[in-house]
Amino acid sequence: MMTANEALFQFLLRQGDNALVLGHRTSQWCGVGPVLEEDIALANTALDLIGQTQLWLAYAAEVQGEGKSANDLAFLRDAYDFRNLLLLEVPNGNFGQAIMRQCLFDAFQVPWLTELQTSSNQQVADISAKSLKEALYHWERSSETVISLGDGTEESHAYMQAAVDFCWPYAGEMFCDDAVDEAINTAGIAPLPSSIRQTWIDQVESVLSEATLTKPNSDFAQRGGRDGIRHTEHLGHMLATMQVLQRSFPGATW
Amino acid sequence: MASTENTELSEQEIAFQARIDRGEKIEPKDWMPDAYRRSLIRQIGQHAHSEIVGQLPEGNWITRAPTLERKANLLAKVQDEAGHGLYLYCAAETLGITRDEMFEMLHNGKMKYSSIFNYPTLTWADMGAVGWLVDGAAIMNQVPLQRTSYGPYARAMVRICKEESFHQRQGFHIMMTMSNGSGEQKRMAQDALNRFWYPALMMFGPSDKDSVHSAQSMAWKIKMNSNDELRQKFVDETVPQAEYLGLTIPDDQLSLDSDTGHYRFSEPDWEEFHQVINGNGPCNEERLNARIKAWDDGAWVREGMMAHANKRSAKKQVAVG
Numbered sequence: 036m037m038t039a040n041e042a043l044f045q046f047l048l049r050q051g052d053n054a055l056v057l058g059h060r061t062s063q064w065c066g067v068g069p070v071l072e073e074d075i076a077l078a079n080t081a082l083d084l085i086g087q088t089q090l091w092l093a094y095a096a097e098v099q100g101e102g103k104s105a106n107d108l109a110f111l112r113d114a115y116d117f118r119n120l121l122l123l124e125v126p127n128g129n130f131g132q133a134i135m136r137q138c139l140f141d142a143f144q145v146p147w148l149t150e151l152q153t154s155s156n157q158q159v160a161d162i163s164a165k166s167l168k169e170a171l172y173h174w175e176r177s178s179e180t181v182i183s184l185g186d187g188t189e190e191s192h193a194y195m196q197a198a199v200d201f202c203w204p205y206a207g208e209m210f211c212d213d214a215v216d217e218a219i220n221t222a223g224i225a226p227l228p229s230s231i232r233q234t235w236i237d238q239v240e241s242v243l244s245e246a247t248l249t250k251p252n253s254d255f256a257q258r259g260g261r262d263g264i265r266h267t268e269h270l271g272h273m274l275a276t277m278q279v280l281q282r283s284f285p286g287a288t289w
Numbered sequence: 290m291a292s293t294e295n296t297e298l299s300e301q302e303i304a305f306q307a308r309i310d311r312g313e314k315i316e317p318k319d320w321m322p323d324a325y326r327r328s329l330i331r332q333i334g335q336h337a338h339s340e341i342v343g344q345l346p347e348g349n350w351i352t353r354a355p356t357l358e359r360k361a362n363l364l365a366k367v368q369d370e371a372g373h374g375l376y377l378y379c380a381a382e383t384l385g386i387t388r389d390e391m392f393e394m395l396h397n398g399k400m401k402y403s404s405i406f407n408y409p410t411l412t413w414a415d416m417g418a419v420g421w422l423v424d425g426a427a428i429m430n431q432v433p434l435q436r437t438s439y440g441p442y443a444r445a446m447v448r449i450c451k452e453e454s455f456h457q458r459q460g461f462h463i464m465m466t467m468s469n470g471s472g473e474q475k476r477m478a479q480d481a482l483n484r485f486w487y488p489a490l491m492m493f494g495p496s497d498k499d500s501v502h503s504a505q506s507m508a509w510k511i512k513m514n515s516n517d518e519l520r521q522k523f524v525d526e527t528v529p530q531a532e533y534l535g536l537t538i539p540d541d542q543l544s545l546d547s548d549t550g551h552y553r554f555s556e557p558d559w560e561e562f563h564q565v566i567n568g569n570g571p572c573n574e575e576r577l578n579a580r581i582k583a584w585d586d587g588a589w590v591r592e593g594m595m596a597h598a599n600k601r602s603a604k605k606q607v608a609v610g
Binding site for chain 2: 055059062063065066067068069070071072073074075078079081082085086088089092105106109110129130131180182183184186187188190191192194276277279280281284287288289
């Protein structure tokens with residue numbers, strides 16, 4: 036039986052790792068975006084996500100109670116201890132894929148963080164309230180961009196249809212409740228992720244429709260990220276890059 | 290001499306020069322000599338390109354930044370550079386050239402960017418050295434340009450200088466942390482200084498006696514100080530900082546001249562400078578190819594967005610009509 040503390044720790048890692056992994060992926064666009072304004076917006080999004088990471092992982096470290104810091108959790112855990120969605124760790128691919136991923140994630144984050152603002156856990160409520168402001172802006176931008184590119188040229192439409200087809204099987208993992216979610220829900224900290232599903236589908240369908248894109252039919256969900264049971268091969272490479280200095284020079288101050 | 294020169298100038302040109310001499314700002318709709326316009330486009334365009342090519346060597350370490358704070362700081366810095374690029378392209382556009390035309394000229398080699406970005410960033414200490422030395426040298430060049438004669442350029446520089454000095458402090462802080470760190474970190478810090486010192490000195494351009502654009506640019510106040518003056522100022526300010534860090538400037542000839550109060554220092558290798566400018570630096574090809582690839586890969590995105598914007602405005606017109 037999982038203790039309340041252990042469930043809270045896992046829950047916080049899920050929030051923090053989502054922000055960290057997507058923040059890292061998004062930061063890879065720095066300097067190579069499709070247009071200067073997008074480059075700036077992508078860096079902005081990445082910055083928001085890294086900021087959110089610091090808040091979630093600092094609280095996670097506190098709950099863990101082993102004297103670790105947010106940086107220890109970010110830079111000294113191996114892939115199987117990460118609790119992010121698979122959707123967020125797969126490589127950026129092209130800009131269409133990256134912005135589609137952002138859109139599908141934002142469509143979840145907005146209702147999710149809205150609910151978390153009234154969490155029984157004050158720290159969760161506070162971090163969520165701050166993150167929600169950013170998520171709303173991310174959603175506005177990612178959904179608008181998906182619509183523009185879906186309903187742009189024939190070529191941009193094709194890129195965006197391929198992007199949604201690629202991302203779709205990874206999206207369902209957001210709503211796969213498990214024992215951690217049950218425990219957190221019982222404690223009044225967060226609703227079950229599955230309770231957000233209909234809102235998410237409504238939002239996403241509306242964007243895809245305006246973007247003249249076809250929603251994939253399959254409900255099949257790749258899973259294994261948020262419980263850490265089976266990440267993709269990509270996460271290990273991402274961490275090898277991200278963690279290189281902390282791993283190479285243990286204990287150094289930067 | 291001056292009167293002979295004046296007879297060669299048209300009345301308009303004389304009046305223009307008088308405005309500059311009085312310290313007035315030239316604004317986009319004002320009359321200006323073609324050569325003034327061309328020089329400014331070259332200078333502002335090169336500066337804008339330097340900002341966006343300059344994102345690449347630092348972008349190289351964003352994914353490997355050692356802490357969340359450092360990652361956020363570096364990301365914010367590189368984002369600022371993109372923002373500087375944007376202000377500068379806008380300033381250049383007021384002179385009658387488009388951003389796309391400037392990109393085209395960057396990509397086909399007709400416009401340059403600062404050669405410093407053709408050097409590689411090899412360790413995390415390079416993020417310190419780039420901030421400390423490269424941004425430090427850029428500030429020396431840019432602070433006087435806040436008073437430059439062309440209004441949009443001067444105003445862009447005011448915003449840019451504020452952010453650059455923050456970047457320089459951030460870089461110095463990385464150097465300080467590394468210099469006070471483990472033996473390996475100190476070694477990285479010294480190595481970064483060794484590699485970036487002379488390229489940073491080159492950032493001020495060739496010695497005054499070899500500088501081709503200087504005299505006219507100074508009369509027009511689009512260049513405010515001579516290359517050698519600024520280089521000397523940079524050395525004078527940086528040497529004590531290096532001493533404070535416990536690092537050694539890689540110059541056996543470096544000494545303080547007690548008569549002048551200035552440091553004597555070795556000239557950079559100007560042959561290397563010309564090689565790098567002419568395409569033979571360690572990263573010229575990589576940097577330019579990275580920009581060209583980003584531009585080409587982004588073509589469908591730009592076209593898609595434009596097509597959608599056109600569809601929207603067409604729909605609006607139908608609705609209004």
